[in-house]
Each structure stands twice: as structure tokens, then as C-alpha cells.
Amino acid sequence: MGNPTAAMLVIGDEILSGRTRDANMHFLAGELVKHGIRLAEVRIVPDIEPRIVEALNALRAGHDTVFTSGGIGPTHDDITADAVAKAFGVGIDVREDARALMQDYCDRMGRDLNEARLRMARIPDGASLIENPISAAPGFRIGNVCVMAGVPSIFQAMVAGVLPTLTGGDALLSQSLTLQRAEGDIAGALRGLAEAFPGLSIGSYPFVRDGVYGTNVVIRGTDGARIDAAMGQLSALFPEAVA
Template sequence: MARPAAAMIVIGDEILSGRTRDANMHHLAGVLAAAGIDLREVRVVADVKQQIVVAVNALRGAYDHVFTSGGIGPTHDDITAESVAEAFGVAAGIREDALDALAAHYPNGRDDLNESRLRMARVPEGARLIKNPVSGAPGFSVENVHVMAGVPKIFNAMVAGLVPELNGGPPIMSENVRINLPEGDVAETLCGVAEAYPELSLGSYPFVTPSGFGTNMVVRGDAGDQVAAAAQALRVAFGIAQ
């Protein structure tokens, strides 16, 4: 029941400056959970080569997979391809198959590829291309590092093509028990159920509504029957058994 471990690197000044609210992390987290791949860590870094290199090298050795988002477009601030190449100690260059993938999305093919667009066909040596059905410019994988676009529509399409090709584990089972009590009133009972099911992970997530505090109690684990039993134990304890 081993589940591969993964990390993500979100590359982009626009996230750190508050201009844009990242959407790719949440999307990837959901896809990986369904595929049985554990997302363990995310780093958001600026469009700065050294920061990208450090993050790639810190994470690619620590996790089975690293997914990146952003910085593979045609402009001067798109530096992910050369940064990933540097992290692996290889060169980046324009490759014929990447050019073909890109050119196929323009009416006049390669004739439409100006110098800026040609940047989008640069990939590190030894990379495998990731398809981009939206705008052609491919992503790529180098060993266990998967490099994708930042535009959510393109990121999602790349993820949809890539993730099914990775070997995942069993999907993580989960159940949510929602209750209109503050976390401080459910903590002791929750802790008791957590101790009774040591193989499961029980979390509590408080919320605030106009009518008061409430808590979502989330049970997660490998075995669906155990997850169901623990969730039912919580419902019984709080008098909301179905």
C-alpha cells in the first residue's frame, strides 16, 4: 500500500506580490489525492533563478515526484527551463519535437514562431515532453521533476495528461463529520477516537459562521471500512448518528 510522496513548486512573483491568487496548488492536491500520491510539501518561490534551483534540488531528492507550475512562457521573466536545467547540471536548448508541438498550434506553423515563441521550445537535455492541448507549448519532465505552465487552464490540461502515467498508490479514503460546536468542545472526544484508530489520521478544521463556531472533523486513511467506522464513532459520540 505504499504511496509515492510528492512536492510542488509554484513559481511566480505574481503570487507572492498578492496580485494573483494561486489556483494550481489546490487543483494538483485534489488530483494527486485521487491518484494515491501524497502531496507532502509546497514551496512558492519568486521568478529568481537561484531560488528555483535551490527548491528543485532540495525537493527532487526528498520526494518521489516534484511538480512545478509557472515560468515556461515566451517572455524574459520565464526562466524555469534554464533553472531546472541548471539544477540538473545539463544544458537547455530548442528541440525539434518541442518545436513541432508548438508549431502545430499556429496557422502558419513554424513560420509563426518568432524569437520569443521559440523560447517555449527550449527544454533541458534529456527531458520528456508533457503535452499542452491548449496552446501547444509543451511542459517537460526531467527525471522526477515535472515542469508545467502557470496558466490554470493549461496547468490543469497538462496535469490531466501527466498524472495517469505516474504510478500512484491506492486513493486515500476520507469522511467528513460536520458539527456546530467549537473545536474546544469536540477536541477530547476526537482525540479519544483518534487513539482508538491509530492507523487513521483525524483532523479538525474549525469554521466561523454568523451563527457561531463549528468544526469539520475529517477522518482519512487507507481502509475504507475503518474510515467509515471512525466517522460513525464520532457521529454516535456527538448524537448525530445517521
């Protein structure tokens, strides 16, 4: 598939420690599909600067766009902005436009723009800001990297702002069919289907429900007519097994 690719870098001890179950990756994956961008890799690393720098440099070299989530808050363990500056070899400091956004928000909320909050106005040189309509502290974009908050509601708002500015590809379409057959009984047919439709990706996901073995088959691609044709062929092969 010739679609643009994206990668995601999740900076988060809270996911690696098992405390939180990822939500941002799942959200981003779904949004990218609609936009015709293929999420091609995800890495999750802890809040350790060299690990963030190394992963970011690998991902930004290999993909059209990289999204990061997490680590841009006000506390001592929020080190993403510094790590990004280091990865790009640029300086970082409090920037006036970001500071003004924070000041305005703090004024409205009756909060103090203290030293901790001011950390959130530190932006790597050459970056453009990504709007945070929820709590003002901006994300930013530098090169092909979009740096976003880890709090899901803010992450989602930032994705909504960024996505329309990215070059999408043909919509990534999918259809699925649930067959009441064990995966091992349909594997041969699926291989044949994959060979007959080389432009499509054919995935199968086995399950057991009420003691019955079944398989969800998902056919993905950008050519809706070909997906229809492959789906038609699949259901014709197992007419009595379609759930």
C-alpha cells in the same frame, strides 16, 4: 501512509505579490488525492534562478515526484526551463520536436514563430515532452520532475496527461462530519479517536456560522472500513450535535 509522495514548486511573483490567488495548487492537490499520491510539500518562490534551483533540488531529493508550475512562457522573466537544466546539471537548447510543435501551432494560428516563442522550444537535455493541447508550447519531464505551465487551463491539461503515467497508491479516502460544537469541547474526544485509530488522520476545522460555533471533522486514510468505523464512533459520541 505508504502512498507515493509529491511536492509542488510554484514559480510565481504574481502569487507572492498578492495579485493572483493560487488555483493550480488547489487543483493539483485534489487530483493527486484521487490518484493515491500524497501532496507532501509546496513551495512558492519568485522568478529568481538560484531560488528555483535550490528549491527544486531540495524537493526532488525528498519526494517521489515534483510538479512545477509557471515560468515556461515566452518572456524574459520565464526562466524555469533554464533553472531546471541548471538544477540537473544538463544543457538546454531548442529541440527539434518541440520546435516542430510550435511551428505547426503558429502556422495554424497565423502567428510568427519569433525568437520569443522559440524560447518555449528550449528543452533540457534528456527530458521528455509533456503535451500542451491548448497552445502547443510543451511542458517537459526530467528525472522525477514534471515542468508545467502556470496558466490554469494549460496546467490542468498537462496534469491530466501526466497523472496516468505516475504510480499511484491506494486511494486516499476521506469523510467529514459537521458538529455543532466548539473545537475545544470535542478535542478530548478527537484525541481518543486518533489513539483508537492510529492508521487514520483526524483533522478538525472550527468555524462560526450565524453566531454558532461548530467544527468540521475530517477523517482521512486508505482503509474505507476503518474510516466508516471511526466516523460511526464519532457521531455516536455527539449524536445531538451532528449538523
